[in-house]
Amino acid sequence: MTKNLSNVEYLKPFANEDLHFNIISKQNLIEKWFRNQWTKYPPPFYSSIDIRNSGFKIAPVDTNLFPAGFNNLDKELEFLYISAIQHFMERISPEISKILLITEDHTRNKFYISSIEALKSLIKKSGFDVNETKLIDLSLNLKSLNQKNNLLNVNGFIPDIIILNNDLSDGAPKSFEHIKQPILPNKNIGWNNRSKTDHFEYYSDITDNFSRLLEIDSWLIAPYFRNCGEIDFQTKQGEECLIYNAKKLFHIIQEKYDEYGITEKPYIMIKADSGTYGMGIIMINDIDSLKNLNRKQRTKMSKIKGGNKLNSVILQEGIYSYEKFKPTNHVAEPVIYSFGHNLVGGFYRMHDLKNNSENLNSPGMSFHPIPFKEACLSPNLNETIFSDTNKFYIYGVIARLAILAASKEIYNTE
Amino acid sequence: MTKNLSNVEYLKPFANEDLHFNIISKQNLIEKWFRNQWTKYPPPFYSSIDIRNSGFKIAPVDTNLFPAGFNNLDKELEFLYISAIQHFMERISPEISKILLITEDHTRNKFYISSIEALKSLIKKSGFDVNETKLIDLSLNLKSLNQKNNLLNVNGFIPDIIILNNDLSDGAPKSFEHIKQPILPNKNIGWNNRSKTDHFEYYSDITDNFSRLLEIDSWLIAPYFRNCGEIDFQTKQGEECLIYNAKKLFHIIQEKYDEYGITEKPYIMIKADSGTYGMGIIMINDIDSLKNLNRKQRTKMSKIKGGNKLNSVILQEGIYSYEKFKPTNHVAEPVIYSFGHNLVGGFYRMHDLKNNSENLNSPGMSFHPIPFKEACLSPNLNETIFSDTNKFYIYGVIARLAILAASKEIYNTE
Numbered sequence: 014m015t016k017n018l019s020n021v022e023y024l025k026p027f028a029n030e031d032l033h034f035n036i037i038s039k040q041n042l043i044e045k046w047f048r049n050q051w052t053k054y055p056p057p058f059y060s061s062i063d064i065r066n067s068g069f070k071i072a073p074v075d076t077n078l079f080p081a082g083f084n085n086l087d088k089e090l091e092f093l094y095i096s097a098i099q100h101f102m103e104r105i106s107p108e109i110s111k112i113l114l115i116t117e118d119h120t121r122n123k124f125y126i127s128s129i130e131a132l133k134s135l136i137k138k139s140g141f142d143v144n145e146t147k148l149i150d151l152s153l154n155l156k157s158l159n160q161k162n163n164l165l166n167v168n169g170f171i172p173d174i175i176i177l178n179n180d181l182s183d184g185a186p187k188s189f190e191h192i193k194q195p196i197l198p199n200k201n202i203g204w205n206n207r208s209k210t211d212h213f214e215y216y217s218d219i220t221d222n223f224s225r226l227l228e229i230d231s232w233l234i235a236p237y238f239r240n241c242g243e244i245d246f247q248t249k250q251g252e253e254c255l256i257y258n259a260k261k262l263f264h265i266i267q268e269k270y271d272e273y274g275i276t277e278k279p280y281i282m283i284k285a286d287s288g289t290y291g292m293g294i295i296m297i298n299d300i301d302s303l304k305n306l307n308r309k310q311r312t313k314m315s316k317i318k319g320g321n322k323l324n325s326v327i328l329q330e331g332i333y334s335y336e337k338f339k340p341t342n343h344v345a346e347p348v349i350y351s352f353g354h355n356l357v358g359g360f361y362r363m364h365d366l367k368n369n370s371e372n373l374n375s376p377g378m379s380f381h382p383i384p385f386k387e388a389c390l391s392p393n394l395n396e397t398i399f400s401d402t403n404k405f406y407i408y409g410v411i412a413r414l415a416i417l418a419a420s421k422e423i424y425n426t427e
Numbered sequence: 428m429t430k431n432l433s434n435v436e437y438l439k440p441f442a443n444e445d446l447h448f449n450i451i452s453k454q455n456l457i458e459k460w461f462r463n464q465w466t467k468y469p470p471p472f473y474s475s476i477d478i479r480n481s482g483f484k485i486a487p488v489d490t491n492l493f494p495a496g497f498n499n500l501d502k503e504l505e506f507l508y509i510s511a512i513q514h515f516m517e518r519i520s521p522e523i524s525k526i527l528l529i530t531e532d533h534t535r536n537k538f539y540i541s542s543i544e545a546l547k548s549l550i551k552k553s554g555f556d557v558n559e560t561k562l563i564d565l566s567l568n569l570k571s572l573n574q575k576n577n578l579l580n581v582n583g584f585i586p587d588i589i590i591l592n593n594d595l596s597d598g599a600p601k602s603f604e605h606i607k608q609p610i611l612p613n614k615n616i617g618w619n620n621r622s623k624t625d626h627f628e629y630y631s632d633i634t635d636n637f638s639r640l641l642e643i644d645s646w647l648i649a650p651y652f653r654n655c656g657e658i659d660f661q662t663k664q665g666e667e668c669l670i671y672n673a674k675k676l677f678h679i680i681q682e683k684y685d686e687y688g689i690t691e692k693p694y695i696m697i698k699a700d701s702g703t704y705g706m707g708i709i710m711i712n713d714i715d716s717l718k719n720l721n722r723k724q725r726t727k728m729s730k731i732k733g734g735n736k737l738n739s740v741i742l743q744e745g746i747y748s749y750e751k752f753k754p755t756n757h758v759a760e761p762v763i764y765s766f767g768h769n770l771v772g773g774f775y776r777m778h779d780l781k782n783n784s785e786n787l788n789s790p791g792m793s794f795h796p797i798p799f800k801e802a803c804l805s806p807n808l809n810e811t812i813f814s815d816t817n818k819f820y821i822y823g824v825i826a827r828l829a830i831l832a833a834s835k836e837i838y839n840t841e
Contacts, residue, residue: 041556044513044555045521045524048517048554049522051521052521092507092805093506093507093510096511099458099804107463107466110459138804138805139804139805140458140462141458142455390510390553391506391552
């Protein structure tokens, strides 16, 4: 294998050859390990995983169990998505033929509408009847549940299975419990119950395990994080604890940077622990800036999606992105999509106003399909370590580790 | 839906709109039916299905359970093959990591070598260790079976599963029975045990059933066939029975042609009942030509693959091919490949020296990948009935009916 770095500008600063090589050369070991994991922890129906690649480490920073953006997937690979959906449903039950999609209520958002249309079209092409309803419109149907043997019936459509594309930020209707049809990914895994901290604790356990298998340092594939208790950015309640944990976090990241000879400056993302949509996120470069948050920042950290109050955060190690999209030179981060444990592609999220330490999930972002012909399925040892094929395989491994963490979350919620 | 025929030259003579429309408009019903069938009758590891499309009927004419030609598949869709192999193995057991391929002995054939290399590469990319051995080279390893707990061990490689790419025309080694590892598709399904008649009896039952579901005439998707007992083309033993059955067959085909107003002349393919490789096949246009077979034809019908004696034939309704490959105008027939019940693509087999009633599987044939972006997975009701997408969906349905017939064959052999 040639170790030729010449064609990967984006990885120059601290490209970790050992990490990359370890993953791509141990494909069979890795695939066998995953095969076993999925039998123990069945994967969720779908997910999208935000990954950051700094060259010296590659890790997920967000695992979305109610993904949107299906309209941004590469249309040319549609048959791959169809095949993955069919496999997933086959695993659940061959009896499934009608599927109900419960969507977000804010269906005036044209991007979200396009995403739901794309998703419905895929499910339809997979050979299923599909209908959609907003969560808010379900109330009447839920009221009549009991009269109908607890089978949810939406205007005559009695689904065999229900798929949530509403993240339940505003909570789940109480009568959800009584619905007889299976609800996927799980009625208790919405943002009303879930926290990023929980997820990354599962992820951390999994990567400890996985890293032993590969004989690598688990830090190379997992972001450090810490969690505080209750917090109120307006009244500054809980801020001491936040500063204490941020200090600790900066310290252990710096230790790792020193160990690997990384001269970049550590930074931390503070994120609403149950937030989504890129809301409730700030980035801090040092403790002082955390101590001196301005009013705009405090306001930003007070509300999350649906106008709900932000009262808990996760402090997550920031991971630089050294992926630059040619020819525009925009900072890019890969977003990988899955149905079941099947990776089905993804795109680069880009932002021309953001630098390589910032959150790209914000207004002004754009998308570019990831040109992966092999859908993250297989590395190629005849290519250079940092070739696209090999890089996408690594993304596929990282994404699946995050999906596995979500699978364990769901498994332990049920 | 527009019923526009203008773009389908190949189907002009007797294109059956009702048949096509019935299949493409009932996708959900069809997919549900298949999902149920696969749970009852697990599909074989792989297959290739030869299909003939005369416009007025579309049917398989050969189902190969030991396919070659993997080198002819479209490289661009490799990830689809990988994904299908992974799914298949996952269904068998997550413990599988080593796979042994038992190949044909005639490995000097460069096309066969390329096919095996392509197949091995796919299995490897799917995350498995793979080794190959010729059947003929297995003898030593088989002798030492008992000393090793009946685990087949080929030069230190102990596979978790064994895949046959040798069709066992020359019979299976007796000690095959003692091998502890699973042998796929099945050690009793080689051409030493199997007959085309058995297969098409299963196929016929399945299409009767399927046609009731779709409310169509099952003849539209199944070739008529008859079978004689023992036959010897050299000594003419059994020839009376052959002529008797050929007469009957011509008669019932003509009845159907009359019913549908088809003005073509019926013809019959006489095929070695356990033959393969396009050997042991003649075509007859009428009873007289069967009565007056010349020496060349008789010689041709005496030997099948491996120099084995041909002693049993199937008489199969000939199906005209109205697929013409532009721009060369060669007669073409689709060959569809599968791993498990997943269709993974295929190619058109073409022959510039053959007309639309002849067997194209003969020296001089060429191949052209089928340009199907959606891998036969889904029709498109917004396109014309005879669009490529819709045609390939129909091929996918027909191919799966043949795979299901093979699945039942295997199920009842085990």
